[in-house]
Amino acid sequence: MSYNYRSNVVNSEQMRRIEGAIFASGMPVAALMEKAALLTAQQLKKSYSLANFPKIGVIVGPGHNGGDALVIARELHLAGYQVSLFCPIAKLKDLTAQQANYVKHLGLIFQKTLESLEDCQLIIDGLFGFGLERTLSADIAELVDKINSWQKPVISIDIASGIHTDTGEVLGTAIKATHTFCLGLWKRAFFQDLALPYLGKVELIDIGISPLDLETILQDSPPILRVNPDLIRPYLPLPRPLLTHKYQQGHLLIICGSRRYAGGAILAGLGARGSGVGMLSIAVPAALKSLLISHLPEALIIDCPETATGAIAELPLELNNYHVLACGPGLTTENPAIIAQVLDSDKPIILDADALNILAQFGIEKLSSRQNKTILTPHWGEFKRLFPHLSDSQDRINITQKASQQSGAIVLLKGARTIIASPEGKMYIIPESTSALARGGSGDVLTGLIGGFLTQMQDNAPEATALAAYLHAQAGILAAKERTELGVDGVTLANYLFAALKDLN
Numbered sequence: 001m002s003y004n005y006r007s008n009v010v011n012s013e014q015m016r017r018i019e020g021a022i023f024a025s026g027m028p029v030a031a032l033m034e035k036a037a038l039l040t041a042q043q044l045k046k047s048y049s050l051a052n053f054p055k056i057g058v059i060v061g062p063g064h065n066g067g068d069a070l071v072i073a074r075e076l077h078l079a080g081y082q083v084s085l086f087c088p089i090a091k092l093k094d095l096t097a098q099q100a101n102y103v104k105h106l107g108l109i110f111q112k113t114l115e116s117l118e119d120c121q122l123i124i125d126g127l128f129g130f131g132l133e134r135t136l137s138a139d140i141a142e143l144v145d146k147i148n149s150w151q152k153p154v155i156s157i158d159i160a161s162g163i164h165t166d167t168g169e170v171l172g173t174a175i176k177a178t179h180t181f182c183l184g185l186w187k188r189a190f191f192q193d194l195a196l197p198y199l200g201k202v203e204l205i206d207i208g209i210s211p212l213d214l215e216t217i218l219q220d221s222p223p224i225l226r227v228n229p230d231l232i233r234p235y236l237p238l239p240r241p242l243l244t245h246k247y248q249q250g251h252l253l254i255i256c257g258s259r260r261y262a263g264g265a266i267l268a269g270l271g272a273r274g275s276g277v278g279m280l281s282i283a284v285p286a287a288l289k290s291l292l293i294s295h296l297p298e299a300l301i302i303d304c305p306e307t308a309t310g311a312i313a314e315l316p317l318e319l320n321n322y323h324v325l326a327c328g329p330g331l332t333t334e335n336p337a338i339i340a341q342v343l344d345s346d347k348p349i350i351l352d353a354d355a356l357n358i359l360a361q362f363g364i365e366k367l368s369s370r371q372n373k374t375i376l377t378p379h380w381g382e383f384k385r386l387f388p389h390l391s392d393s394q395d396r397i398n399i400t401q402k403a404s405q406q407s408g409a410i411v412l413l414k415g416a417r418t419i420i421a422s423p424e425g426k427m428y429i430i431p432e433s434t435s436a437l438a439r440g441g442s443g444d445v446l447t448g449l450i451g452g453f454l455t456q457m458q459d460n461a462p463e464a465t466a467l468a469a470y471l472h473a474q475a476g477i478l479a480a481k482e483r484t485e486l487g488v489d490g491v492t493l494a495n496y497l498f499a500a501l502k503d504l505n
């Protein structure tokens with residue numbers, strides 16, 4: 001794989017080793033600090049003008065995060081801002097102490113109390129970066145809570161102080177930043193749901209970490225990649241070959257729906273439509289056939305015998321005639337036998353919703369006899385049922401990885417930041433989304449979309465999953481922009497998929 005500072009997501013130990021490799025090769029520590037902090041100061045000045053934010057308070061910690069803060073303070077002072085400093089911990093690392101001496105020489109004042117910063121329009125948080133290693137002590141926690149209570153814009157350098165760089169956990173308490181400038185490389189916490197309320201708007205400062213230094217450190221561990229258009233575009237099943245026909249573009253079967261949950265079947269079908277899959281068949285209880293035809297005239301609707309309560313009673317189909325099977329939306333848990341039949345097929349399968357709940361009843365060991373790929377797409381509730389032994393941890397990146405290794409399936413854990421892990425060690429993270437998608441029906445669209453892409457790119461199942469999840473989130477963002485976060489129902493979401501696809505292409 002090729003290494004890129006925009007795509008690779010690191011933990012604090014990797015960041016420290018990369019930093020170490022850069023320093024060992026000759027880059028002076030002070031020079032890298034200067035570069036990182038100058039670039040951050042430039043961005044700050046652009047976003048927070050002197051006219052609107054003439055008085056700035058800077059919180060200086062004991063380590064190099066505090067050193068960055070001092071360089072930024074110096075630059076803002078030289079640009080005409082009125083800067084007040086507060087340094088709650090007396091013992092500073094050497095380089096930080098040197099920076100402190102120089103700003104004193106320039107006439108900047110270290111205030112004796114935090115309260116002296118209360119009349120500033122903006123606070124810069126340079127308390128702790130990725131060196132934070134233990135829960136905040138009571139006195140520091142009190143300071144952090146006080147800053148949060150001011151409800152001012154707070155800019156965190158590298159990470160909001162108090163957040164664990166890897167797990168995203170709040171170590172006692174944490175700064176609630178309105179904006180965080182992440183330095184050099186994305187850290188894991190930026191994609192942990194737990195940390196998101198503390199990070200505000202996030203921005204990466206490119207300090208020029210070369211692919212060479214990244215490769216040296218990262219090549220031995222499975223990469224965690226932040227999905228972006230450049231990363232995912234090469235996998236798009238576009239352009240289509242000039243000479244093709246519908247079955248060459250793949251045949252997807254979706255097994256879904258019940259009399260009680262008919263809508264889930266329609267939405268899964270609309271999601272598949274958004275992928276451009278060549279042939280789509282949808283197996284539903286017989287009573288739903290005409291409804292499905294009216295919504296998806298292009299699909300082959302297969303009416304299945306149904307139970308007394310309107311669930312699919314049996315699948316009168318040769319499942320191995322299809323390229324991919326997607327199963328779950330709107331099914332109910334009434335009939336585990338059809339999930340057993342799906343698991344027995346030797347085609348790639350995607351399990352969602354009630355198919356996951358039935359799998360949880362069987363136990364994930366049931367997947368071990370599968371001959372082909374399995375993709376599981378749980379939300380947190382489903383994940384807990386499938387992997388109860390992993391769900392005590394809130395480190396979603398870590399547990400998604402473990403869930404994939406233990407089940408042998410590709411696991412997509414839904415959330416504000418959706419995480420995808422494959423058993424061979426690939427990890428993808430969807431870097432942005434919208435709470436507009438926290439709504440019944442959006443998951444059904446995703447199942448169909450993954451099915452549709454997987455059908456067209458079976459050799460790249462993790463990438464098909466990541467591509468679908470990325471487009472799904474982008475479609476939600478585009479729809480919410482036009483219609484607000486309240487205006488993105490499942491059908492609307494599906495209708496925006498083409499716009500997201502067009503943007504990507």
Ligand SMILES: NC(=O)C1=CN([C@@H]2O[C@H](COP(=O)(O)OP(=O)(O)OC[C@H]3O[C@@H](n4cnc5c(N)ncnc54)[C@H](O)[C@@H]3O)[C@@H](O)[C@H]2O)[C@@H](O)CC1
Nearest residue numbers: 019032033036063064065128129130131132133134135158
């Ligand atoms: N890695 C890089 O490429 C760069 C890193 N830089 C900065 O360096 C930072 C990391 O610097 P450091 O390793 O010095 O670490 P930090 O500045 O994050 O903080 C570590 C310091 O805080 C103390 N500490 C940790 N937990 C504490 C707690 N709960 N209560 C009280 N004290 C605690 C430690 O003893 C140490 O002195 C980054 O976050 C970033 O801001 C930049 O200067 C330059 C580029």
Ligand SMILES: [K+]
Nearest residue numbers: 125128157159
């Ligand atoms: K910080």
